[in-house]
Amino acid sequence: MNQKRFTWFNATSLTFGFVFLYLPIMLLIIYSFNDSKLVTVWGGFSTRWYTALFQNESFMNAAWVTFKVAVLSATIATVLGTLAALVLTRAGKFRGRMLFSGMVYSPLVMPEVITGLSLLLLFVAIGWDRGFWTITIAHVTFSMCYVAVVVSSRLISFDRSLEEAALDLGCNPFNAFMQVTLPIIMPAVVAAWLLAFTLSLDDLVIASFTSGPGATTLPMKIYSQVRLGLKPEINALSTLLIVAVSVGVIAASLIAKRAEQVRARSGDG
């Protein structure tokens, strides 16, 4: 199959695929504007659940916690992940290099339940009170690997002679990184931050393991509410989450794509 051809088989499977993926989400978004209190009966257009949502203090608290955790963990993960990417792509052969890269990438394939459980055990062992900070740290540990993957794929194609030129013109290695390397790989770093941010935003499993009484994130809140029965506010809340995550992912891919175009145009690594 090396020709793009329109066949009924393709069209049908594509349609089914998309319907399967997006119909539930579309329904959820539509019902978030439902006037009726019953989740499954359409009672006309209304934004009352959004209003109710913004007046519900426990939801707003959860939203605020989620946002803070996401921003903070994404930022820390971006710094650490970028450093890991630098070591992975720059340091030549050193003892334990394979082990190091394996350890950086393995959380990508580790079941979340295991990551969550092991972090929980760790925090209990150290005797930390679980709450805001433990969730943040937990999110850093797994989103860091995604950052490392995104940034190192950019660093591999980075033209080292640019850095050498900076050194040659009088920069020390740190200044060369800050003034030349970082601005050039910035799109990848921003994309990685957005990715880490959205990963943190929609994480339920690891947050459940590592949170304490004082800190509940939105996904946790939604999950616990749904177990008590479907409420229209949840639809509204989920719609907002979907919007936030979509904006993050789309922005990340746009930034990456634009940077790619600029690079292709200027013709340097």
Added chain:
Amino acid sequence: MAASGNTSDVFAPWNDASATPLIRFEGVTKRYGDFTAIDNLTLDIYEREFYALLGPSGCGKTTLLRLLAGFEEATEGRILIGGKDISKVPPNQRPVNMMFQSYALFPHMSVAKNIGFGLKQEGRSKDEIAQRVAEMLTLVQLQEFAKRKPHQLSGGQRQRVALARSLAKNPKLLLLDEPLGALDKKLRERTQFELMNLQEKLGVTFMIVTHDQEEAMTVASRIAIMDKGIVAQVDTPAMIYEAPKNRYVSDFIGDVNFIEGTVTAQQDHEITLQSAAGQDFILHSDKPLAISSTAWLAIRPEKIAVSKEPPEDRRNKLQGIVDDIAYSGSISTYHVRLSNGDLIKAQMTNQRRLSNRAITWEDNVWLSWTDTAAIALTE
């Protein structure tokens, strides 16, 4: 032809025993694992020289520059700049700037920012930087392009920005790694002359890497011919061409014909060499050669005359059949096959129109040259 040691008006500090070199390589070796890229290399470069490193791809030219710039550390030996060992000095503290083969312009900065980058690192004031940048832009004739980004420039313009950037800090030594490699032929030739003028005007020592022998001959005050990590010969372009030390050098610079033989007689600088076919040739040698030792006669194609009649007044002559004629406008190169099957190249300037020329394919011709045209090589 031979360089004399005490001509004061000619620029030749390498002949002056009291001159101290700006750069000195002392037994420098660079290994990458088991591979030896630079092998026990010793050479001197003097102030205001235009020094060319010439050699085939992979012979270690870039490695040599990177050792000087500080991006690589020598495995053995020392590198001195102005008498000081710089082996442990990091690249950002060396009085050396490099113009990269890929130009390595910062894509996120304007032309002016690129040129001013080195000055900014020195902590110079804004006004000072602006003034120097303007000066450099004038020097490379890019005044109107100050605000452009590198990707908005042509190849030739980028090359000039890279040059301006590496000269902005007024280094003692400028390293140029194949600076003209990416330019087309016309632009390259023009830029060669611009580089020479610039170097003369600024008085900066230039060290240029190239694999183009014509380029090296045009621009350099001295050329170092490199071969697999060693320096085969360092000399002025004329000496490299007229008095190569060995067959590798003479073959690398321009075209040359070799005839192997045995030395049968020597008188002053005149040597008689007998070829395997038993024919005697008269040639010139600066150094004495042992009788009955093996040597090679080396002669450039343009020093050989082609004629239909046997030349009466010349002692060096060979008979053969024209195998091929390569016509290239002003000159024609005749490939003449000898009776033993060897090919000899001879070059003649085309004084007449093509149709009037007497010699053509499959003609029986005589090749001849004067007693001093050929030289003897022992290795």
